Amino acid sequence: MRESAAGSCALLVTTARARFCSAPYHHEVAREIVGEEPVPETRHGLLVVHHSRAGHTEILVEAAVGAARAAVEDSDLPVEALSAFEAGPDEVLRASGVLLATPARFGYMSGALKDFFERIYHPCLERTQGLPYALLVKGDTDTSGAVASVERIATGLAWRRVLPALEVVGEIRPEDLEAAAELGGSLAAGLDTGVF
Numbered sequence: 001m002r003e004s005a006a007g008s009c010a011l012l013v014t015t016a017r018a019r020f021c022s023a024p025y026h027h028e029v030a031r032e033i034v035g036e037e038p039v040p041e042t043r044h045g046l047l048v049v050h051h052s053r054a055g056h057t058e059i060l061v062e063a064a065v066g067a068a069r070a071a072v073e074d075s076d077l078p079v080e081a082l083s084a085f086e087a088g089p090d091e092v093l094r095a096s097g098v099l100l101a102t103p104a105r106f107g108y109m110s111g112a113l114k115d116f117f118e119r120i121y122h123p124c125l126e127r128t129q130g131l132p133y134a135l136l137v138k139g140d141t142d143t144s145g146a147v148a149s150v151e152r153i154a155t156g157l158a159w160r161r162v163l164p165a166l167e168v169v170g171e172i173r174p175e176d177l178e179a180a181a182e183l184g185g186s187l188a189a190g191l192d193t194g195v196f
Contacts, residue, residue: 046072046188047095048081050102051112056172057103057138063177064099064136064184071185077192084112089123092131097191098159099184100150101136107145109137117153129158132196134187135165136180143167162196163187 048065052058061081068079082091084102092098102113135150137143147165154161166183168176190196 045078045080045095046097046099046191047087047091048079048099048101048184049084049087049113049116050081050100051084051110052101052138053103053110057101057136059172060136060138060166060168060176060180061101063180064101067181067183067185068099068188071189072192075192077188079188084110084116087116087120089120092120092124092128095131097132097134097162097187097196099134099136099187100154102138102146102150104137104139104143104146107142108149109146113150121153121157125157131157131159132162132187132191133159134161134163134183136168136183137165138168138172141169143169160196162190 046068048061048068050057050061052061065079065081072079077096080091080095100113102110105111108114133154135147135154137146137150139146144167147167151161151165163183163186166179168179187196
């Protein structure tokens with residue numbers, strides 16, 4: 001009886017492996033085995049995940065997103081901007097790169113961005129390694145703690161920061177808007193051309 005059960009299990013595993021390796025069944029079997037959508041064969045698009053309580057970070061995000069869209073207007077690379085509460089694992093798994101934008105709150109990222117990371121961390125942990133990302137942080141007096149907190153989690157996910165973090169402290173100046181636009185435009189162009 002035990003030999004029969006062991007034989008049945010071995011046959012089941014062998015069949016599952018054969019089906020998994022067979023192209024027509026790949027996606028269906030992946031869902032059956034791990035209960036998740038398989039990693040897209042090609043990632044496509046820049047995902048901008050942002051939070052702004054007082055509106056200052058939002059001003060910088062608008063400059064970054066506008067420049068990103070302008071940089072790829074002649075291509076088919078989509079630029080999707082979602083609040084940290086709206087974005088989730090599905091959007092991250094589809095993205096070819098991510099721009100994270102947060103205010104600095106008590107030496108840390110915003111609670112909204114932390115919530116985003118908590119929701120996507122395990123679903124994306126083994127499936128987005130090497131994902132290019134960039135970071136924008138707006139603070140009243142200091143941004144270093146917020147930058148460090150985001151970078152720790154991104155390192156845990158094995159994401160790859162491809163541009164220096166943009167840190168804006170105090171009042172937003174015209175040069176800050178230009179820097180935000182340069183960050184967004186450079187990230188989108190780099191993803192579109194395959195540099196990142």
